[in-house]
Amino acid sequence: xxxxxxxxxxxxxxxxxQVTLRCSPKSGHDTVSWYQQALGQGPQFIFQYYEEEERxxxxxxxxxxxxxxxxxxxxxxxxxxxxxxxALYLCASSLEQGRIYNEQFFGPGTRLTVL
Amino acid sequence: xxxxTQLGSHVSVSEGALVLLRCNYSSSVPPYLFWYVQYPNQxxxxxxxxxxxxxxxxxxxxxxxxxxxxxxxxxxxxxxxxMSDAAEYFCAVSDKRGGSNxxxxxxxxxLLTVNP
Numbered sequence: 716x717x718x719x720x721x722x723x724x725x726x727x728x729x730x731x732x733q734v735t736l737r738c739s740p741k742s743g744h745d746t747v748s749w750y751q752q753a754l755g756q757g758p759q760f761i762f763q764y765y766e767e768e769e770r771x772x773x774x775x776x777x778x779x780x781x782x783x784x785x786x787x788x789x790x791x792x793x794x795x796x797x798x799x800x801x802a803l804y805l806c807a808s809s810l811e812q813g814r815i816y817n818e819q820f821f822g823p824g825t826r827l828t829v830l
Numbered sequence: 831x832x833x834x835t836q837l838g839s840h841v842s843v844s845e846g847a848l849v850l851l852r853c854n855y856s857s858s859v860p861p862y863l864f865w866y867v868q869y870p871n872q873x874x875x876x877x878x879x880x881x882x883x884x885x886x887x888x889x890x891x892x893x894x895x896x897x898x899x900x901x902x903x904x905x906x907x908x909x910x911x912x913m914s915d916a917a918e919y920f921c922a923v924s925d926k927r928g929g930s931n932x933x934x935x936x937x938x939x940x941l942l943t944v945n946p
Contacts, residue, residue, distance in 0.1 A: 719873070748933065757834075757920050757936030758874070771933050805873055816862070816881045819934070821873035 717742075719808050719822035727828045728796050736791040736825045740808030746770075747789040748819065749781060752803040764789050765811055793827075801829045832857045832923045834937035842943040849893075849908040851940050853921030856902065862924040863904045864934065865895055869917045877919075880904060891915070916944045 720739045728734050740747050746765045750758035760773035764783035778794045787808075793800055803826050807819040837852040855861060863880040878889025885897040891914075895906045904921060918941050922934040 750934075750936075755938075757922075757938045758934070760933040760935070763933065773933065807874075816879075818876055818879070821866075821875070823871070823873045 719806055719820050721804075721806050721822040721825050723825060724823070725826045725828075727830065729830050730796055730798060732796050732829075733792065733794045734796060734827060736793075736804050736806075736827070738789045738791070738806030738808070738822060740787050740789070740806075741820050744808035744810050744820070745787050746809045746811045747783060747787065748807045748809075749789070749791050750805040750807065751775075752805055752824070753799075754802070758805055761791070796829045798829050801827060803827075832859075832861065832925065832935045834921050834923050834935060836919075836921050836937035836940050838940055839938065840941045840943065842945060843911045844945050845913055846910050849906070849911045849915065849942065851906040851919050851921075851942065853895075853904045853906065853937060854902055855904060855921070855923045857923055857925070859925050862932075863895075863897060864922040864924070865889065865893070865904075865906050866920045866922060866936075867917045868920065868939075874920065877906070911942075911944045913944050913946065916942055918942070 722737045748763040749761040752758040763771040767783045780792045783789045803824040805824045806822045809819040810817045833856045835854045865877040866874040878887045880897045888894045918939045920939045921937045925932045
């Protein structure tokens with residue numbers, strides 16, 4: 716089991732550009748969450764996808780959007796990049812079973828640098 | 831709204847000494863509480879979680895934490911530090927009513943250094 720995988724590992728973009736980050740969940744998981752971790756900070760929740768729909772959203776602008784595919788993999792898109800978008804982007808996957816607690820497993824992250 | 835405060839952005843201990851990392855939370859609803867560890871250039875790994883009535887929670891690598899509702903605290907401890915414990919530690923809270931997949935709210939983290 717490869718666990719949660721993310722690509723690319725590192726990415727360098729310039730202001731105003733657009734970026735797409737990808738996440739493959741752990742085998743058997745159907746829910747994907749995205750977090751932004753700025754340098755020296757804790758991760759901040761961006762949004763969560765379940766059944767190909769955005770189910771929860773944190774306090775991030777509409778420049779941040781996502782998608783979940785039928786195979787449960789997910790993409791995070793950021794438009795009109797700002798310097799402040801430079802961060803480690805973490806993907807977490809889990810299995811939805813209502814009130815049964817299931818751990819969220821995190822991937823290694825994608826390091827985005829905006830110049 | 832939920833929030834987490836981790837007291838001390840950097841804690842330094844000697845190998846074999848007690849590790850104590852402090853976490854206080856704010857939540858108007860019954861919380862789930864978590865401790866995660868992050869090694870350099872890696873993602874987050876769950877150390878332990880509080881999701882039920884058992885207030886003393888044991889996790890991996892000898893760590894444990896105690897949920898104290900009256901103090902709104904969830905401090906992480908380990909009796910004897912090992913060099914391999916050096917990492918960043920994050921406390922997180924989630925809304926239990928939202929189910930197991932509700933969003934996690936993290937603290938700013940505590941960097942643990944272990945000196946030989």
